[in-house]
Amino acid sequence: MRVVLAEDLYLLREGLIRLLEAHGFTIAAAVETGPELLEALLEHRPDVAVVDVRLPPTLTDEGLQAALAARRQIPALPVLVLSQHVQQLYARELLADGTGGVGYLLKDRVFNAEQFIDAVRRVAAGGTAMDPDVIAKLLESRARSQPLQCLSPREREVLGLMAEGCSNSAISARLTISDGAVAKHIANIFTKLELAPAEDANRRVLAVLAHLNGTPA
Amino acid sequence: MVSPSVPAAGGWAGRYREWAAAGLLAQRQCLQVAVQATAGPFVLFFWAVASLAVLLDGPNDDLRISLVALVGLAAWPAGLFWVSRYNSAVSKRRADAWYGVVIAQRHRTIPVPTQDERGHWWTGHSYYRQRRVAESVLFVREVASDPETWRDVRWLVGNGAAAAVLAIPSLALLVFGAVTAAVQLLEVYSNRGFYLATEGLDQILQFVVGLVIIGLGLAVAPPAMRLYGEWMHRALDPQVSGKLEKARLTKRVEHLTTTRADAVGSQAAELRRIERDLHDGAQARLVAIGMTLGTIEHLMDSDPPAARQLLADARQSSATALQELRDLVRGIHPPVLAERGLGDAVRALALDSAQNTEVTVSLPARPEAPVEAAAYFCVSELLANAAKHSRAQQVWVDILFRAGQLRITVTDDGHGGAAPERGSGLRGIERRLGTFDGALSLSSPPGGPTTITMELPCVLSSPRTSISSEKA
Numbered sequence: 001m002r003v004v005l006a007e008d009l010y011l012l013r014e015g016l017i018r019l020l021e022a023h024g025f026t027i028a029a030a031v032e033t034g035p036e037l038l039e040a041l042l043e044h045r046p047d048v049a050v051v052d053v054r055l056p057p058t059l060t061d062e063g064l065q066a067a068l069a070a071r072r073q074i075p076a077l078p079v080l081v082l083s084q085h086v087q088q089l090y091a092r093e094l095l096a097d098g099t100g101g102v103g104y105l106l107k108d109r110v111f112n113a114e115q116f117i118d119a120v121r122r123v124a125a126g127g128t129a130m131d132p133d134v135i136a137k138l139l140e141s142r143a144r145s146q147p148l149q150c151l152s153p154r155e156r157e158v159l160g161l162m163a164e165g166c167s168n169s170a171i172s173a174r175l176t177i178s179d180g181a182v183a184k185h186i187a188n189i190f191t192k193l194e195l196a197p198a199e200d201a202n203r204r205v206l207a208v209l210a211h212l213n214g215t216p217a
Numbered sequence: 218m219v220s221p222s223v224p225a226a227g228g229w230a231g232r233y234r235e236w237a238a239a240g241l242l243a244q245r246q247c248l249q250v251a252v253q254a255t256a257g258p259f260v261l262f263f264w265a266v267a268s269l270a271v272l273l274d275g276p277n278d279d280l281r282i283s284l285v286a287l288v289g290l291a292a293w294p295a296g297l298f299w300v301s302r303y304n305s306a307v308s309k310r311r312a313d314a315w316y317g318v319v320i321a322q323r324h325r326t327i328p329v330p331t332q333d334e335r336g337h338w339w340t341g342h343s344y345y346r347q348r349r350v351a352e353s354v355l356f357v358r359e360v361a362s363d364p365e366t367w368r369d370v371r372w373l374v375g376n377g378a379a380a381a382v383l384a385i386p387s388l389a390l391l392v393f394g395a396v397t398a399a400v401q402l403l404e405v406y407s408n409r410g411f412y413l414a415t416e417g418l419d420q421i422l423q424f425v426v427g428l429v430i431i432g433l434g435l436a437v438a439p440p441a442m443r444l445y446g447e448w449m450h451r452a453l454d455p456q457v458s459g460k461l462e463k464a465r466l467t468k469r470v471e472h473l474t475t476t477r478a479d480a481v482g483s484q485a486a487e488l489r490r491i492e493r494d495l496h497d498g499a500q501a502r503l504v505a506i507g508m509t510l511g512t513i514e515h516l517m518d519s520d521p522p523a524a525r526q527l528l529a530d531a532r533q534s535s536a537t538a539l540q541e542l543r544d545l546v547r548g549i550h551p552p553v554l555a556e557r558g559l560g561d562a563v564r565a566l567a568l569d570s571a572q573n574t575e576v577t578v579s580l581p582a583r584p585e586a587p588v589e590a591a592a593y594f595c596v597s598e599l600l601a602n603a604a605k606h607s608r609a610q611q612v613w614v615d616i617l618f619r620a621g622q623l624r625i626t627v628t629d630d631g632h633g634g635a636a637p638e639r640g641s642g643l644r645g646i647e648r649r650l651g652t653f654d655g656a657l658s659l660s661s662p663p664g665g666p667t668t669i670t671m672e673l674p675c676v677l678s679s680p681r682t683s684i685s686s687e688k689a
Binding site for chain 1: 535536
C-alpha cells in the first residue's frame, strides 16, 4: 500500500515512516507543508494519506484544508488525519461528504502500533477511524436526545465502538462478547435509532455518525 | 508717553501719578490691540471681497483680471494661514512683554520628503516626481492637520472680538473725552478769552466733562487689558485651554492604570497556575516514566514479564501526561482558536456545550490575537454560565464586526436574573474586556431571556495568518 505522509516535526515524521514501513507500507512521499501535501496527493494518488492537521507555512489547519481540497478533486481519497487535539468540528468536516475513507485520531494513538496500523488499513479500505475522544464527546452532546436514552448501556458501548469505525469482530474482541451478540446489539440499535439497515459495514458506520452529528446521512 | 516704571512718589499726588501712568500705558496697549485686531481681518476681508466681486461681476472683457481674481481666491486660505499665524506671533510677543506670560510656539515642524532610489520623492503617503510638489503637499497636509493652525485661526477671530469688547471701547472713552476737552480749549484760545459768561460756564462744564471722560478711560483701560490678557492666555496656550482635555486624559490614565493592573495581575496568576500544573503534572509524570524505564532496563534480562508490565505502565503514564498537557494548552490558548480563529473556535465550543447552541458569525477577517483570545474566553465563560446558572435549553451566539467594533451577543432562554453582583464571573469578564477598552451590557429580567452583549474595539488582520508559532 502506498502512503503519502505529511508531518512537519522531523522526529514524528521519521517515527511514522519507520512504523509504516515496518508494517509493509510504501512511503510514496513524506512532506512538511500544506501546499506540498496537496501537490503530492494529486500527483501520487496514494492508497491512503496520513496527515497532521497543523502544517507550515501558516501553522493553522493547513493539513486538514489540503486533505479536504484533495478529496474534492479525488472523491473518497482515503485520508487519516492526526492531531494533538480532536475537535468535533473537524470530524464533521471530514465526514461531511458522507463517502467515508476518513480517519481522525489523536497523535498519541500512534503509541499503540497495532491499533494505529489497523486504523490506517481501515481508512484505506474506505472505512472510518474516529478517535474515541470525538465519539465520547458526540455521545455526550447527544446523550439527552430521546433515541439515545432508550439504548441500554451495553448498546451504547457498542454504538460508541461502531462510531469509532470498529468492525463487528473488533467490537466483539474489545467487549469480549460473541459475534452474534454484537450483531444483535447492532440490529437493536438500528431499530431504536430508526435507521435504515445497511449491509455494507462502512455505510452502516457512516449512517451512525451522520445520526450522531445530527446531519442527514 | 509715560513710561510704566514711574518712581513711586509719596502721598496723594504720587498715587494719582501712578494711576494716570498705568491708565495711559493700558490705553497705549489698547491702541496696539485695536490696530492689530482690525488689520488682519481687514486685509483678509478685502482680499476675499475683491476677488469675489470681480468673479461674480460676470465675464470680464479682460480675462487676465478674472484670472488674477481666481488665483486670489484660490490663495485666500494661504492668506488666512499666514495672517493668523503672524497675528498669533504678535500676540505671544505681547503676552510676554505685557504680562510676563511665556506662551511657547508649538507649531509642528514640516517634515522633509525623502528620495527613493528611483529619484521619486516620498512624503510618507505617496510619491511625487518633483521635490517642490512633494514639499508643498507635505506643507499643506502638516499645516492643515496641525491643531495649532486652527488655534491661530480661532485667535484671529477671538482677538477681534476681544478688541471690540475691551480695547476699542476703552480707547473710545479716552479719545472722546480728549476731543471734548480739546474742542473747548480751542474755543477759548480762538476767541481770546470767554465770549459770554453763560457760554463760558457751559464751556467750562463741557471741558470738565471731557476731563472726567478721560479719567474714566484711564480708569477703565487697565482692568480691560487685564481681562484681555486673561483671554489671550486662554486662547493661545493649549495648557490653559486644554484644561478639559487634561481632565479627560487624567481619567483615561486612571482607567488604563486600573486595567493594566488587572491585566498584569491576572497574567501573573495565569503563569503561576501554568507553572504549578506543569510542575505537578507533566513534569512529575515524565520523571516517573524515566524512573520506570530505568527499572525496565534492569529487569529486561532477569524478569521479562515484569518488564513488559512496567512498559505498559510507562505508556499509560505518557498518555496521561499528554492528556494533561493538552488540557493545559487548551486553557492557555485553545488550538482550534489558533488554527481557525474566533468564529470556528466558538462553533467548536458550541458543539461541546450541553445546550443547543446556535452560532452566527460575520467576520470578514480575524481580529488581533489578544482580542480574539479575550473574546473566546469570555464567550466560553458565558456559555458555562448559561448552563450552570440559568438552566437554559437553547443559546444563541452572534459574532459580528461593525465599524471597528467586535460585537458578541450571547442570548439564552434560561430563567434570567443574572447580575454582576451575584458572582457569576461577569465581573471577571468585564475586567478581561476592560483591558481592551471593551464593555459588557446585560439584560436579564427574572424569568429570562438573558441577553449579554460584549463590545470590543479592534482591528481585523489579514485572513488566515498564523497567530501562534508554537506547535500545539
